[in-house]
Amino acid sequence: MTYPLLTAQHLTGARIIERDPRGIKVLQLPNADYLKVFRLRHRFSWARFQGYAQRFAKHASTLAALGIPTLKVIDCYQVKDARLLDDALAVKDSETAQTLSHTFVVHYAPLPGDTLKHLLDQQQLQVAHIKQLGAFIAELHAKGIHFRSLHFGNIVLTPEGKMGLIDIADMKIYPWALWFGTRLRSFRHLTRYARMNVPFGISNWAILVDSYIEHAALSPSKANVLKKKMQHFLLHPPH
Numbered sequence: 001m002t003y004p005l006l007t008a009q010h011l012t013g014a015r016i017i018e019r020d021p022r023g024i025k026v027l028q029l030p031n032a033d034y035l036k037v038f039r040l041r042h043r044f045s046w047a048r049f050q051g052y053a054q055r056f057a058k059h060a061s062t063l064a065a066l067g068i069p070t071l072k073v074i075d076c077y078q079v080k081d082a083r084l085l086d087d088a089l090a091v092k093d094s095e096t097a098q099t100l101s102h103t104f105v106v107h108y109a110p111l112p113g114d115t116l117k118h119l120l121d122q123q124q125l126q127v128a129h130i131k132q133l134g135a136f137i138a139e140l141h142a143k144g145i146h147f148r149s150l151h152f153g154n155i156v157l158t159p160e161g162k163m164g165l166i167d168i169a170d171m172k173i174y175p176w177a178l179w180f181g182t183r184l185r186s187f188r189h190l191t192r193y194a195r196m197n198v199p200f201g202i203s204n205w206a207i208l209v210d211s212y213i214e215h216a217a218l219s220p221s222k223a224n225v226l227k228k229k230m231q232h233f234l235l236h237p238p239h
Contacts (some may be wrong), residue, residue, distance in 0.1 A: 003053075006077035006105050008084060010035075024085060029107075033074065037085075038104040038169075052169065053104035059168045060108070066143050066173075069156070069164025072109040079103035111166055113158040120152060120199060129157065130204050134211025136163040137190070141183050141216060144174035150189045152196050180222055184229050191230070194237040205234060 013030040027035040038053045053076055063070040079085065085103070116133065119125040133155070140147060147154075148170040156164045178186070191197055191205075209230055213223045 003076050003078035003104065006079045006084065010077065010105075010107070011085065033107060033109050034071075036106045036108065038106065053106055056106050056169045059171055059173065062173050063145070063165060063168065066145070068140070068143070068145070069111055069158055069162050070168060071111045071166055074107045074109060077105045077107065079105060111156050111158065111164050113156040113164070115166075116152040116155045116157065117196060119157065120196070125200075127204075127207060130207045131211040132163060134208045134213075135215040137186070137208075138212050138215035141178040141186065144176055144178060145171060146174070146178055146182055146186060147171045148189055150186055151193055152200075153193075180225075183216075184226065187226070187230060188233055191233040192237055197234055197237055202234065205230060 011027070014027040014035065016024055016026075017028050017034070018024075018026040023039065024037050026037065029035065036056070038056070057073040057076055060070050060073045064072075114124075116125060116129070119129065136155070137150075140150075147165060147168070149167050154165060154167045156166055158164055197205075209227060212218075213226065218226065
């Protein structure tokens, strides 16, 4: 797929929101839209990485069609000369310029609302939200959505009181409901950040799991397996 080229005009007034050792990751525009930067990690994986940017946009469209609130992709751009980002943003870092070689940028409007992590940090996450989260995850799984970045920081409670997803690059969407093994992996993703797990509390995890079991209509045997797996996940988070 051929993308339009990113120009300095697209970056007018943009500010850096997130960087990592490889360079700029996210920019925010004056109108509150975002530019997400996808960099080629290996020179010989050009086609794969180009597809990665395409999948980000495709996921947004598919989630919307499935009735899952998410961000709105406005456009995708190719950066012909990665130094354009450095020049336009007055970032003079030659190493960043090198790591940004062969870059794609997705322009999107954010999903309004607060992340569950923000609500948790502000002690505003209520039992009703936790039960809603269990039902929401059951809905995702029923619609074939395996979101590998599923955690509180990527789930948004919208002003309308619905839950939606952000940072949607890393997911698979199947035309069938998720198998039970994949559902367990999804919960593993949800519990992988230990710093989020501690303030959430064991009792709230139990509420979430019970809500999920109810809305997913799990059999008693599968419900028991999920509860045992969750105990293990919470005791042994990978991060």
